[in-house]
Amino acid sequence: MAAEEQEVRMEVEAVQAVYGDDCEIIHDFPPHLHVHITPRTADDSSQQFVEAILGILCDAQYPQKPPHVHIVDSKGLDENREKHLITTIENKAKELSSCLMLVALCEEAVELLSDMNHPEGNCPFCLYPLLVEDQSGTFAPFMKLMSCYHCFHSECIIRWWKWLQNEIIDSKQCDSTISTSAGNQREMEQQQQQNCPVCRKLFDAKDIEHILDYAGTNSSQPTDVIVEMDGDERKFLECESENNRRQQFESLLKLQQENSGLIEPRKEIVVVPGMYLPTTVMPTLAAIDAADEQHLDSGSTAPEAVDLNIPSNKATTSKHRDMNTRRKNRNHSSRRQPNVYPNRTQWIKKEAVSSDP
């Protein structure tokens, strides 16, 4: 009896040795383990679409009686795939009955998850399959939220994101009179975090910013939506000398375009249908830029409070000059790509039909 117990204890140690931090021992003996199982993707989380925490509960008769296996938590698995995972592991356990099987069961789970390591089902926004083939045999790009592994067509989630940004701007305009610096900060935080439309788990704006760039929308556009100007700035942008200057730049730009002396981002090849867009944890350069710019913009209302997490606030003056040129660029881009704007205004919230007085 004691020898058997010794063997089981040694097996638990073996599981721990194989899975390291991914193995949590809930109870020593009889063993109760939580093992974090991920597909074989060489630890590249951007290539990972499923994962599960398996609960393995043995009783005193183990290994004569197979352990109870259940899912503690999972990402990217729907009910059917969870069921498939559990039943396959339970069958394996029956097969191996009376052998020590904990490591074998975990390995079986890794195999299964590696086989299932692709997104499944429909895009929650348009309800069409995530991996939908068009006539040319290519796939629409999709993306995955890192916090919950829920997947969406890139185009669909961006449309939703812009809709939310517009709603925030709308509500800001409504209560602009009571906007204080504290209120601004709270709004900023809201813009940088959103809930997953499927499970409401919080995700970071950074999770999504990289596809805002990919999706053919100009990189300055997402910040453009967020940017707020105070009265002075607006007055300045609308004054005659600025208008003249803009016209001058526009004619120059036109000249350059006509002489093909302009190197522009080739929007049409940014997203090739079917191209897989990995969700990297690292924000892209443009995203960092955008974040900086956002901070600086709000700096006009709360200069002290916002600089906290910007590492490069030493070069504030040059940043400001930089920002001004960028703003001009934005004006150009709005003229150059009129298609961007209808797209944006399309989702502007309509006033509900008001009740009769």
Add this chain to the structure above:
Amino acid sequence: MTSTSSPSRKALSKIACNRLQKELVEWQVSPPAGFKHKVTDNLQRWVVEVVGAPGTLYASETYQLQVDFPEHYPMEAPQVIFLHPAPLHPHIYSNGHICLDILYDSWSPAMTVSSVCISILSMLSSSTVKQRPADNDRYVKNCRNGRSPKETRWWFHDDKV
């Protein structure tokens, strides 16, 4: 009085149309248990028949839900009300308005008519008394001009029923 106001007279956008057609097809393939979609040619207004779940206070009672879709569905929530007579329930007003957070503040574009219907049936099923909300008369009086429930500032205070 029955509420017949719709949240927006604007026609459905193309995206809303595509999505609703897709939902309709899904519904026809596998309708949520206890619900029947009454066929009309109006994609923007669905009338859905609901039968109370067996073993609950509303067992085998039949009610009708009216679902109106805004121009920018599913970014905006649909307007869902009970047609007269509305079931007696602590969260359902006599004019058919339903106090349920997912129809207003907690709406998410990942929800569907089908999932909303299931939530409403679950709300009915968990009720332990057949009665109107405490502020029914005041609320219904306020809505006399055919105001949409989406214009109400709802307070969601009870997560039990």
